[in-house]
Amino acid sequence: MAKFIKSLERRRSDAADISSSIWMAASGEQKKKSKGGGEESSDSTEEGGQKMAKKGEELKEDMDSLMEEIDSVLEENAEEFVKNYVQRGGQ
């Protein structure tokens, strides 16, 4: 059980890094951050900024592909589908 929880925690923290970034890239937060890093003049930060920008680009690509995947499964006749979605009341 302990082993299971440990592996779970690891999985969780790994995933947390990736995905929060996916969402950030989508909302432009990531871009802003990398730009901010680039403004400082020291070489190492600039390098860091470039790295971050590159990472940001990758994440943007991930996000784009995620959005494409959503479009590919999203019901085509959204408006009609949603309006027709009427249930009898349950409990």
Add this chain to the structure above:
Amino acid sequence: MQKRIYGVETEYGIIFTPEGRKTLPVEKAIRFLFEKLITTEHFLNVFLENGARFYQDTGCHPEYATPECASPKQLIIYDKAGERILEDLQQYAEEKIREERIPGKLSIFKNNTDFVGNSYGCHENYLVDRDVDFYYLAEQLIPFLVTRQIYTGAGKVFQTQDGVHYCVSQRAQHIYQKISGTTTNDRSIINTRDEPHADREKYRRLHVIVGDSNMSEYTNFIKVGTCSVVLQMIEDNYINKDFTLRNPVKAIKDITYDVSCKRRLRLDSGREYSPIEIQREYCEMAQKYIEQYPVSDEHKEAVHMWQYVLDCLDTDPNKLDRKIDWLIKRRLIESYIDSRGTSWNDPKVFMLDLQYHDIQRQRSLYYLLERNGAVDRLFTDEEVDEAKVQPPQDTRARMRGEFIKLAREHSIQYDLDWSNIRLGNLLNVRVICNNPFETDTEKVAELVRTIQKTNLRKTSLSKLVIQS
């Protein structure tokens, strides 16, 4: 009660969308769902090998009731297993319908509302001690249940004359009472239905009908885990503060429409608290409680998660965009709007909302996020798959599940409910199990062996009634 039985009943939304002219009314579509389940029980009402019950409920909804579970985590695994079972049945039904030459799509949603304002529920059941004063328990629990939606809500897009909005909970706007006996009209926070499916002298059922159905394992676990801790604190008379709300039914609606979770609510005492503050008070008591009282590791974990979630809600709710359903879904919709340059008024936004809850993993947006590593899980696919076919090993469900397997193997006629097994050609042999903690499967195996030996002769069978 430290040892408790947990159960969840989930009603699913279902719709058939024809691709041609021919359509299929929902009454007929739902029958196709049950076709794959071979059983000698009543059609549209069966118990499954994992001990769960699957049936058609009020308003033609497929409903899955988990087997009796011994812990919140186990419960969430069995609730997820229900989604997977239904997904199998949905795929089979869709094929069958196609064979009938009615091309179309059968969609099943794990949410709680349709487009015009009908609601269907997700009911939590907690076994409680008969000795505890039920109305005292209910009154103590209500402020907690009213405000917990800030981390248990599944989120909903809705339209008013002013435009399109997003609210915290699917279910909140369909609640009209604090406590009541009905579930279809005048829905309440706590329902008084008292069917413990156990010794009535010892136990009663606490039937909470205010919750949303959750896709996220994290949300679902924190929902049941925190409620269970609070329940235990009430049973131990540990809660020494009074959060009675002046108008809980109004409060539940005010909270759902306030995505900041900070609007203040008036208590009976005249003081005002925000939902986050009320939850913090409960959570702080729980933190002290788990230090002083014997509490399971799962419950401790739930309390730690609870604190984390409240901290995030207070400072930066978007930190919960992988954990809490209403915030995961909001992030999804906002990201879609951003990347597609559209707005909340786009009909696709409503579709994103609905399709998040699709149980078919290839169509579901929740599962699309899961595949892309964008939501936190607590369990593995293997654990969920096992729960589709294996009953919980530490409750009565184990006896039921084992019995169903044996009976099918030996083609024995049977009929079941939660505390009875009836079998034989005349269903005249009965095993009564009033103790939901009992797990004696040998009793079941012996019964099946005896039946095979006696070749189902009525005379010898009448002596076989076993009581436990």
